[in-house]
Amino acid sequence: MTDRDGSSERRTPAARDLRLVIPTLAVFAATWVAGAVRPAEAAAVGVVLAVAAGVAVLWSVAIGTRPGPGTRAQLDRTALAVLALACAVGAVAAGVQAARVHALAAHPLIESVGGRTGVRAVVTGFDRPVRTGGVMVPVRVEVTGSGTSAREAQLDVVLLARNGWSGLPPGTRVQASVAVLEPRSAGEPPALRALSAPRVTGPPGWTGRVPAAVREKLRTVSDRALEGEAAGLLPSFVLGDEGGVSTETRDEFRASGLAHLAAVSGANTTYVVGAVLLAAAALGVGRRGRIVAAGVGLAGFVAVVGPEPAVLRAAGTGAIGLAAMGAHRTGRPLAALGAVVLLVALLDPSTATGAGFVLSVSATAALVVAARPVALRMRREWMPDTVADVLAVCVVAHLATLPVLAASGLGAGPWALPANIAVAPAVPLVTVLGTAAAALGPVWESGAVLLAAACAPALWWLDTVAGFVAGLPGSPPVTPG
Structure with missing residues (x-):
């Protein structure tokens, strides 16, 4: 056939x-x-x-x-x-x-659990707000202690902080006094609590400065184009930048099982790549040209969002999905996905068993296995083949992650599954248009404002569903304020 x-x-x-x-x-x-x-x-x-x-x-x-x-x-x-x-x-x-x-x-940090010490570290990702106030900053500790007691040993940890730590681009080298907290469970690294403002000892490279500039510009664009909570939700969904989202709204998204939408995963790359393929096909570009365009779009996505570990993992799995779409084959891409999973699991076990990586793998595996058959079933006389292909990619990738969300607890509450199904049509729209606005903002702010404004109906729907589901019986409580 x-x-x-x-x-x-x-x-x-x-x-x-x-x-x-x-x-x-x-x-x-x-x-x-x-x-x-x-x-x-x-x-x-x-x-x-x-x-x-x-x-x-x-x-x-x-x-x-x-x-x-x-x-x-x-x-x-x-x-x-x-x-x-x-x-x-x-x-x-x-x-x-x-x-x-x-x-x-x-590791020397373990010896300091429950006490204080000095650290020299490098920021590995953007900060995120926490419920109790302040921010959570991912850092890689390189030196523990000071003076003659300083010991070199690398360890990726999370640092809880308040004054002076917000907005540090990835790659920034800092020195600070910290309190070492008890690990949440055996086999996990301890968390740190900053006792002082960071003393910057080294500026970030361009891989940190460019994404930081993109984030700042998208905040400006969102403030111009959108009103209310929508202005903070767009950077959150596109770049994982939750700084402009109120605590109550973040709690509503957690209670409704939609908090994972603020995390960059393989599904995000799938939506972006699918949109590029659709645009290239509409312009009459051949198959090879479409694949090249999608590859460029994937690289641009990494540049816009930032080369954090989670983004690179999502891009890697997305590249395998891209190979599957381009070749219309499932054997080699699925084998390649298995090889990537094996390699990551062996080199970085804590990452491989994390919910973010499993979400990326689930979305990509579903794309490789099911996107093509679903697209064939969705095709109609009145629907162009490329539209059916992209719709199949979005639907399959989104639905494939729902069991992982339920099993990991990210989809908490009895209404998480219907909530995710309800917002499924809006998520690709916000991801694609929002990513385009983030990429366009530094060079043409007015055009980016138009793209951001086009996200308003979808953002309203996402916020409405989250608020409605969070208020249903059985959902985790949401504390106002």
Whole structure:
């Protein structure tokens, strides 16, 4: 069977797509187990998995030496090979997690839990407001202590602060006195509370200055184009900049299960890439040209939002989805997604098990597997093929993240699922037009104002749904003020 553009639906057998699924699940399971136990026990888990991998390899070799292997023997060898790979990568994951937990326990900040110390650090992301006041700043501590007691050791932590810490671009190097707080759970790094204003010891590079300038301009554009809460909601949805959103509105979005919309994920990149593909197709650009344009749009998205770790992860998974849309194949992109997940899980276990990364992977996997079939079913005589393709991308990516939100607690409350379904049509509109306004603002503010103003109906709907759902019985309480 061939679709309208001549590509065959049978080009990508589903069986090939699942080769890395079991190893990927094994990595996640081993990482979770190793993070919940002591380092010695985690190392023991790794040893058991390594032995199991060796047994599976020997068993597979033994089957291969039998006369007349046949189809059954080939299937057995394939199953054993997958089992061996799953156990091997699981062993590596358990070992990496054990080493991470051991290194965390030996970090000098741990010795200062409950006390005070000086730190030298670099800001790794933009600050976000917290419910109790002040901001939460992601930093990478490089030196703990001062003078002869200073010890070099890197650790990514969250710093809670008030005066002087808001608005520091990523890449800014600072020095301050901090209180080291108790970790929320075993295996997690401690949080810091600033006891002094930051002393800037090094300015940010252009990778921090450019996104900071874009954020400041989008705030100006939003204030000109929108009124009320909408003026603060647009930067929040597009750039994760919640500084202009009132505490009550943030609480309403959390209570309704919509707070995740303020986090940049793979879904955001999907919407942006889909819009670029649609625009390029409307201009008559060929397939290769559309893919190039979408790649440029993806790179521009990273430049506008900022090269924070979450943004780079979202862009990486979005690039795989872009490859799937361009090739109309699911085998290679899905295998590439599995390889990326395995690599991230092995190099950075805490990131791989975080809700943000899982959201990005879920959106991209759904795009690779389901966007094409859904688009084919959505096509009608009155609907252009490119419109159906982009609508399918947006719907599939959004719906695929709902189970992850429910499981992670980000979609808290009994009404989170219907709330997310209700706002599904508005989210891509705000993301695409808002991102375009953010990119256009530094060079043509008046044009950016027009794009931001076009987001007003969608922002009103998002705010209305959040307020309505937050007031329903069973939703978490919202404290006014």
